[in-house]
Amino acid sequence: MKNVSVNVDHVTRVEGHGNIVVNVKEGKIEECQWEVVEAPRFFEAFVRGRSYLEVAHIVSRICGICSVGHTLASLQATEAALGVRISEQTRLLRRILIQGENLQSHVLHAYFLAAPDFVGAPSVFPLVKTHPEVVLRALRMKKLANDLCDVFGGRTVHPITPTVNGFTKLPEIKDIKAIRQRLVEATPDLEATMSLFQTLKLPNFQRETEYISLKNKEEYALYDGVIASTDAGTTPVENYRSWTNEYLVPQSTAKYTKHVRESYFVGALARFNNNHEQLSPRAKKVAQALGLKATCTNPFMNTVAQVVEAVHAADESIRLIDQVLDKGLKEEDRRVLLKAGKGVGAVDVPRGILFHDYTYDKNGICREANCIIPTNQNHANIQKDMEALLPQILDKPQEEIRLSLEMLVRAYDPCISCSTHLLKVEFV
Amino acid sequence: MKPKVAFFDFASCEGCQLQVVNLEAEMLDVIGAVDIVQFREAMTEKSDDYAIAFVEGSITREKDIPRLQKIRDQAKILVALGACATIGGVNCLKNFQPLEEVRKYVYGDKAGWYETFAARPLDAVVPVDYYIHGCPIHKDEFVKVVKALLLGKKPEIPSYPVCVECKRAGNVCVFELGMRCLGPVTRAGCGAWCPSYRDNCVGCRGLVPDPNTNAEKEVLQKYGLTVEEALGQFRIFLGYSEVAK
Numbered sequence: 240m241k242n243v244s245v246n247v248d249h250v251t252r253v254e255g256h257g258n259i260v261v262n263v264k265e266g267k268i269e270e271c272q273w274e275v276v277e278a279p280r281f282f283e284a285f286v287r288g289r290s291y292l293e294v295a296h297i298v299s300r301i302c303g304i305c306s307v308g309h310t311l312a313s314l315q316a317t318e319a320a321l322g323v324r325i326s327e328q329t330r331l332l333r334r335i336l337i338q339g340e341n342l343q344s345h346v347l348h349a350y351f352l353a354a355p356d357f358v359g360a361p362s363v364f365p366l367v368k369t370h371p372e373v374v375l376r377a378l379r380m381k382k383l384a385n386d387l388c389d390v391f392g393g394r395t396v397h398p399i400t401p402t403v404n405g406f407t408k409l410p411e412i413k414d415i416k417a418i419r420q421r422l423v424e425a426t427p428d429l430e431a432t433m434s435l436f437q438t439l440k441l442p443n444f445q446r447e448t449e450y451i452s453l454k455n456k457e458e459y460a461l462y463d464g465v466i467a468s469t470d471a472g473t474t475p476v477e478n479y480r481s482w483t484n485e486y487l488v489p490q491s492t493a494k495y496t497k498h499v500r501e502s503y504f505v506g507a508l509a510r511f512n513n514n515h516e517q518l519s520p521r522a523k524k525v526a527q528a529l530g531l532k533a534t535c536t537n538p539f540m541n542t543v544a545q546v547v548e549a550v551h552a553a554d555e556s557i558r559l560i561d562q563v564l565d566k567g568l569k570e571e572d573r574r575v576l577l578k579a580g581k582g583v584g585a586v587d588v589p590r591g592i593l594f595h596d597y598t599y600d601k602n603g604i605c606r607e608a609n610c611i612i613p614t615n616q617n618h619a620n621i622q623k624d625m626e627a628l629l630p631q632i633l634d635k636p637q638e639e640i641r642l643s644l645e646m647l648v649r650a651y652d653p654c655i656s657c658s659t660h661l662l663k664v665e666f667v
Numbered sequence: 668m669k670p671k672v673a674f675f676d677f678a679s680c681e682g683c684q685l686q687v688v689n690l691e692a693e694m695l696d697v698i699g700a701v702d703i704v705q706f707r708e709a710m711t712e713k714s715d716d717y718a719i720a721f722v723e724g725s726i727t728r729e730k731d732i733p734r735l736q737k738i739r740d741q742a743k744i745l746v747a748l749g750a751c752a753t754i755g756g757v758n759c760l761k762n763f764q765p766l767e768e769v770r771k772y773v774y775g776d777k778a779g780w781y782e783t784f785a786a787r788p789l790d791a792v793v794p795v796d797y798y799i800h801g802c803p804i805h806k807d808e809f810v811k812v813v814k815a816l817l818l819g820k821k822p823e824i825p826s827y828p829v830c831v832e833c834k835r836a837g838n839v840c841v842f843e844l845g846m847r848c849l850g851p852v853t854r855a856g857c858g859a860w861c862p863s864y865r866d867n868c869v870g871c872r873g874l875v876p877d878p879n880t881n882a883e884k885e886v887l888q889k890y891g892l893t894v895e896e897a898l899g900q901f902r903i904f905l906g907y908s909e910v911a912k
Contacts, residue, residue, distance in 0.1 A: 249707060279727075279773070279774070279781045279782075279783060280678050280727070280758060281761050281769050281770070281772075281773050281783070283772060283773050284760075284761055284764060284768075284769040284772045284773055285757065285760035285761060286760075287764070287772075288763075288764075289760075289903075293869075293903060296869065296903065297757060297760070297903060300680050300682070300756075300757045300802065301680060302680045302681075302682070303680040303681050303682020303683070303684075303685040303686075303803065304681070304682070304685055306680070306682060347688070351688070351709060352709075355711075361710060361711035361712040362706075362709055362710030362711055362712060363709065363710070364698060364703060364709075364710060367695060367698060374695075378691045378692065378694070378695075379691075381689070381691060382691040382692070385689055385691075393864040393866075394803075394860070394864075395689065396682040396685055396686055396689070396803040397682060397802060397803055399860065399861050399864040399866050400864050400865075400866065402866070407864055407865040407866045408864045408865040408866075487774065487775075487777045
């Protein structure tokens with residue numbers, strides 16, 4: 240009977256630190272564990288005592304990759320607490336900004352973090368020599384997405400202009416027109432991306448689970464909506480605590496969550512499963528061409544769902560930009576009346592649904608904070624997937640087992656900096 | 668032979684390494700000029716043979732110290748990357764609360780599982796050769812520093828305040844817009860990034876070497892603020908220097 244020992248100390252090409260530990264003695268699985276080992280950072284404590292105007296800037300620093308999403312979820316929570324109703328203009332600009340982040344993050348993950356596995360490369364760097372056109376295309380698309388965020392948020396990593404009840408500075412119409420043109424011209428790159436992912440063979444692994452995301456009857460939800468589940472219908476975002484049920488496990492500095500089942504899935508695949516009918520016509524065609532069909536229960540297909548969403552992001556950005564150009568932009572009064580209150584914000588960011596929840600005193604000072612991060616919500620599901628996948632691949636060579644488990648973890652595009660920081664595969 | 672370069676991170680958001688990846692076109696030039704041997708966020712292959720180490724993040728727990736010392740022992744040049752590494756940054760906000768309370772607030776009765784101590788910049792633990800300031804770092808400054816290092820030169824980092832760059836950019840002073848700003852005492856080099864978008868500077872690049880004597884300090888006085896009051900208000904990135912005082 241076979242012994243397998245895998246010990247991936249700090250899984251690479253993910254954001255943050257996590258380990259995989261697998262120990263098989265004479266064909267019997269003794270250990271199969273996903274561990275989060277990131278240094279804990281305590282953001283919820285950081286914001287206590289800080290002003291309502293500072294909080295979004297502080298929590299943006301939870302994560303460099305998802306800083307737009309954290310900023311927007313934070314502003315929503317603060318505005319809900321203060322009873323502020325934002326203007327249609329503010330909501331429109333924020334919806335473009337979150338599309339920009341989704342595009343940026345998905346291109347980064349699909350090309351730089353996930354794709355090297357499919358061509359047998361350890362990273363994107365050797366591909367500069369072997370597949371220069373692929374790398375150049377990835378860089379071009381990433382730059383487009385980053386520039387889109389720069390136009391609407393002042394900066395991609397830790398945006399500057401989004402603030403409570405509006406923007407410190409509105410984007411320039413000429414910059415909006417220029418970025419719209421580039422989004423239109425990105426079509427060949429998006430098509431080539433689809434073709435590339437058509438050639439990649441993903442493991443055929445299925446495990447039924449619950450899929451949770453935002454839902455909005457108006458559009459494919461990212462910026463706002465209600466919480467939706469493939470198992471349990473919908474609920475307002477204020478009920479997030481009873482749907483996430485955080486708990487702690489000793490192998491992780493990140494918190495785990497569960498809802499109807501032992502675990503649930505958040506991210507592009509969850510959004511696709513819940514909201515695929517609202518994708519742009521072109522994104523629907525890409526989903527069909529890539530074999531993605533709701534309800535998809537193969538976690539490896541999350542990367543494919545990201546490619547579909549990247550196409551949708553380009554289409555949706557153009558659609559929303561046209562609304563901006565049609566209506567024009569005007570300076571608005573951003574002043575708010577301070578009052579004590581509690582509010583919840585929820586944004587579906589690249590890696591899944593994100594919740595921020597704050598309580599303010601009457602002077603606008605934050606007194607309580609709670610943030611529930613997408614990757615934390617996926618940890619339990621990653622663990623359950625590993626437990627289901629390992630017995631199916633036990634007859635394979637140890638190196639192949641290790642690679643499959645790493646690819647599984649990577650498919651979730653975990654962002655452990657957010658969750659605190661974790662990722663390590665150990666075959667002991 | 669191309670210099671061997673490695674990237675490391677401690678407690679941080681990894682946004683500064685992302686800024687390196689965000690170099691896009693220039694990234695290919697950087698890849699052409701150096702040999703990246705370790706960069707966990709972006710690559711699987713790794714080697715511990717490197718001459719230049721870029722280190723992101725703050726030191727926040729006992730077990731970070733030997734890891735950082737090992738990097739210091741190996742690297743000929745150690746560069747602190749971004750505010751968490753250069754000045755302690757946002758992580759130091761917890762230093763103003765009893766740490767036991769901080770741990771309990773986030774992790775409840777399981778607080779004991781999560782080791783932490785007062786957050787600090789890299790140079791509180793090991794000597795640092797060069798600093799790339801900011802939260803996040805500015806891509807152009809990263810390229811400038813890499814170029815200088817490749818030429819064997821000392822990278823030039825401004826020691827004058829953000830106000831100078833802000834005036835040069837022709838911005839309306841944000842004090843005139845009713846805000847308060849740390850531009851008069853914060854080290855320049857970002858091109859007055861935030862004030863150019865009509866937001867106030869919060870000091871992410873650290874203080875100028877002489878915050879109490881530099882000429883722009885008068886801007887604070889004009890609006891009725893002392894340097895100490897301004898710092899107390901903008902603790903977001905500068906907590907470590909406040910603690911150190």
